Amino acid sequence: xxxxxxxxxxxxxxxxxxxxxxxxxxxxxxxALCERGKEVILVDADLGGANLHTLLGxxxxxxxxxxxxxxxxxxxxxxxVETEVPHLKLISGSLDILTMSNPKYTQKQxxxxxxxxxxxxxxxxDLGAGSSYHVLDFFLVSERGIFLITPEPTSLENAYxxxxxxxxxxxxNLTSQYEVxxxxxxxxxxxxxxxxxxxxxxxxxxxxxxxxMGALLKEEIRRFRPQLxxxxxxxxxxxxxxxxxxxACRKYFGIELSYLGYIxxxxxxxxxxxxxxxxxxxxxxxxxxxxxxxxxxKLINGGELSWSLR
Amino acid sequence: xxxxMKTWRDQNYYEILEVxxxxxxxEIRIAYEKLKTTYSPSSPGIYALFTPQEMKExxxxxxxxxxxxxxxxxxxxxxxxxxxxxxxxxxxxxxxxISLHRHLGPxxxxxxxxxxxxxxxxxxxxxxxxYLSLEADEVARETKIGRNNLSSIExxxxxxxxxxxxxxxFLKAYAKVLGLDPYKVIExxxxxxxxxxxxxx
Ligand SMILES: Nc1ncnc2c1ncn2[C@@H]1O[C@H](COP(=O)(O)OP(=O)(O)OP(=O)(O)O)[C@@H](O)[C@H]1O
Ligand SMILES: [Mg+2]
Numbered sequence: 302x303x304x305x306x307x308x309x310x311x312x313x314x315x316x317x318x319x320x321x322x323x324x325x326x327x328x329x330x331x332x333a334l335c336e337r338g339k340e341v342i343l344v345d346a347d348l349g350g351a352n353l354h355t356l357l358g359x360x361x362x363x364x365x366x367x368x369x370x371x372x373x374x375x376x377x378x379x380x381x382v383e384t385e386v387p388h389l390k391l392i393s394g395s396l397d398i399l400t401m402s403n404p405k406y407t408q409k410q411x412x413x414x415x416x417x418x419x420x421x422x423x424x425x426x427d428l429g430a431g432s433s434y435h436v437l438d439f440f441l442v443s444e445r446g447i448f449l450i451t452p453e454p455t456s457l458e459n460a461y462x463x464x465x466x467x468x469x470x471x472x473x474n475l476t477s478q479y480e481v482x483x484x485x486x487x488x489x490x491x492x493x494x495x496x497x498x499x500x501x502x503x504x505x506x507x508x509x510x511x512x513x514m515g516a517l518l519k520e521e522i523r524r525f526r527p528q529l530x531x532x533x534x535x536x537x538x539x540x541x542x543x544x545x546x547x548x549a550c551r552k553y554f555g556i557e558l559s560y561l562g563y564i565x566x567x568x569x570x571x572x573x574x575x576x577x578x579x580x581x582x583x584x585x586x587x588x589x590x591x592x593x594x595x596x597x598x599k600l601i602n603g604g605e606l607s608w609s610l611r
Numbered sequence: 612x613x614x615x616m617k618t619w620r621d622q623n624y625y626e627i628l629e630v631x632x633x634x635x636x637x638e639i640r641i642a643y644e645k646l647k648t649t650y651s652p653s654s655p656g657i658y659a660l661f662t663p664q665e666m667k668e669x670x671x672x673x674x675x676x677x678x679x680x681x682x683x684x685x686x687x688x689x690x691x692x693x694x695x696x697x698x699x700x701x702x703x704x705x706x707x708x709i710s711l712h713r714h715l716g717p718x719x720x721x722x723x724x725x726x727x728x729x730x731x732x733x734x735x736x737x738x739x740x741x742y743l744s745l746e747a748d749e750v751a752r753e754t755k756i757g758r759n760n761l762s763s764i765e766x767x768x769x770x771x772x773x774x775x776x777x778x779x780x781f782l783k784a785y786a787k788v789l790g791l792d793p794y795k796v797i798e799x800x801x802x803x804x805x806x807x808x809x810x811x812x
Contacts, residue, residue: 457656465659501618519616537811538775545649545657548629552619552669553660608645 310600311416311424312528313346315440316449317463318456319430322532323449325570325580327427328356329590332581333597335389339422342381344392346412346439347429348404351394357384358577362393369415370395370408377415386582390421409435413442432459432466441471448527448558450546452539460546464527465489468500468554471525472518481507481514500554525556528605530596531563539563544608559605564592619669623693624676632690636681643677646670648776653794678703715739715790731791731799733767739789740765754784761785764800769809775801778811 314323324347331343345353345366354362364380369392374380381390404412416424425447428436440446446467450460473485487493488503497503500522508515531543540563547558567589573580581590599605617626625632628642648654650661650669657666679685679702691697720728723742724735740750747765751758760781763771772778779797786796801809 452655454655458659459656461656461659499618501616504616523616536775541645541648541774541776542655544645545654548646548649549657549660551629555616555618608641 309419309421309424310445311426311443312445312447313426313428313440313442314447314449315428315436315463315467316456317430317432317459318451319350321449321451321456322564322570323430324353324356324427325574326447326449326530326532326564326593327425328353328579329581329593330597330600331389331423331425332386332579333593334423334601335386336581336594337597337601339601340388341423341425342390342392342419342421344416344424344426345394346426346435347394348435349395350429351396353427354382354391354393355577356574357386357389357391357579359384359391359393360577362391362396365393365395366412367395367397370404370412377412377419386579394427404435409438413439416442432463434470437466437470438474440467441474444524444526445559446527447561448529450529450531450542451533452531452535452542457542457546461549464550464554467527468556471521472503475518475521476514478511478514480510484510522555527556527558528600529558529560531560533566534563535566541608543606559599559603561599562592562596562606564596565589619672622672624680624689627672627676628680632693634680639677639680643673643681644777644780646673647780675702729795729799730803731786731796732803733765733800736785736789736796736800737765739791743789745788750785750788754781754788756781756784767804767807769804769807772804772809772811774811 314327316323324345327343331341334341343353343357345351347353351365354360359382362382364374364382366380368374369377369380377392380392382393384391416426426439426442428439448460448464450456469485469489473482476482476485484495484497484506485503487495488497488500488506491498495506497506504515504518507518529543529546531540534540543560543563547560550556550558565588567587569584569587570580570589573583576583580587581593584590619627625634628634628639628646630638630642634642647670650657650666650673652663652666661669679689679700682703685701685703688697688700692700715723717728719742720739723739727735729735740747747761748758750756751761756764759771760773762768763773764778764781764785773781779801782797782800783793786793
């Protein structure tokens with residue numbers, strides 16, 4: 302089961318704030334990738350708020366991540382369920398809030414390990430809101446996690462905090478050296494007594510402690526290239542926010558986001574959710590559906606939007 | 612694209628503006644407008660990353676970079692310096708904005724607007740400009756807004772107004788020249804044209 306022949310893309314989708322459209326985007330990106338002939342597995346890792354199955358028209362999943370976590374089944378493949386879209390499979394999230402909203406570290410690692418072993422062209426992981434360690438660790442399963450925001454100030458504020466959480470968590474996971482770990486944890490609080498104000502200050506400090514470690518962290522930051530989508534966009538100016546976020550991340554963290562594109566705010570999204578049918582099936586030619594297909598092309602080809610005047 | 616693990620404090624002008632060293636004048640201007648909006652105090656959520664002081668410093672760097680790179684002679688000099696063929700460059704002083712000493716008090720404002728103190732509609736902006744006996748051409752040149760954009764603004768012609776980011780920049784520049792509070796002008800003006808159906812699409 303650990304045969305890793307096919308080139309796989311694994312992306313988790315996160316954004317800090319709740320209710321911004323993460324699950325909606327996961328479900329419909331999955332369908333759009335299938336339309337392009339890809340084999341796709343969607344994983345609902347929103348521990349405590351799983352509802353991806355509903356967005357795909359499945360009211361009562363017969364088997365979920367729960368069964369895997371409780372070790373009732375041995376392989377994660379055994380909890381895959383088919384959807385109405387050919388080549389689109391789903392791993393439903395846990396519906397048992399009590400056991401699953403707070404899994405043990407080893408359980409989480411087992412889930413992540415098994416996700417890597419899944420056989421598909423694309424594996425997309427839906428995450429819950431917030432910036433808890435579970436969310437951050439799932440977001441970090443790959444270099445190219447998908448970072449979703451909406452143009453609202455509150456969403457942006459959470460988004461920047463989320464990225465900060467992701468960034469520091471990533472660096473922290475890269476080192477087992479106690480002194481470096483401690484410095485990273487300190488740096489997360491801007492008012493730290495060490496006077497480390499920015500990620501750049503932090504890297505300088507780490508280099509001072511251990512040159513090699515500093516170089517390693519820099520290299521990892523360079524490779525870390527999350528992909529950005531702005532959802533619920535109402536006009537051009539709001540779509541342009543994606544470029545602002547890209548610049549802020551460059552200047553603050555030194556990381557390069559790829560701005561994949563935006564999705565219009567579209568009443569059809571609401572209608573399709575009410576109906577319990579994915580937008581791409583229910584309103585295949587709607588504005589939002591078109592946006593999702595554009596983004597899918599960028600995802601497949603590794604492209605991004607470029608800033609232009611009008 | 613530029614990707615350097617350097618803090619913005621150490622970045623060269625191209626890196627600061629996030630453009631290629633081969634960027635065209637147009638690309639540089641677009642980048643400049645984008646960055647001014649990104650690091651303006653009203654940029655949503657950005658305070659989660661930068662302090663107001665840092666944003667001010669970034670903006671000042673952006674301005675400086677733009678002043679040098681938007682002027683062919685200065686840019687050429689700067690490029691030579693980057694290649695090590697020159698040791699010094701001239702940084703043009705900030706444009707001596709005609710607004711520098713102007714502040715329009717309420718009394719003057721009432722006089723200009725025939726008894727009112729606002730709102731800052733396109734028509735009222737024009738009235739204030741005429742009250743200050745500033746020619747449209749002169750203002751267009753000083754503010755770099757451009758003659759057409761200035762007319763569109765004064766006429767509130769929603770079909771020919773530029774995209775919101777630029778419009779805000781233009782209104783701010785125009786407000787400063789007139790000695791008005793830029794934020795008040797932007798607020799009034801945007802409220803009006805939004806009602807008229809401005810969509811900047
Ligand atoms: N592009 C859009 N246009 C219109 N409405 C949208 C759009 N995207 C999302 N929505 C609305 O937002 C709601 C929340 O979406 P969704 O459940 O996907 O968010 P989420 O980020 O997964 O939330 P949670 O954090 O709770 O998991 C949807 O029910 C839908 O009504
Ligand atoms: Mg969700």
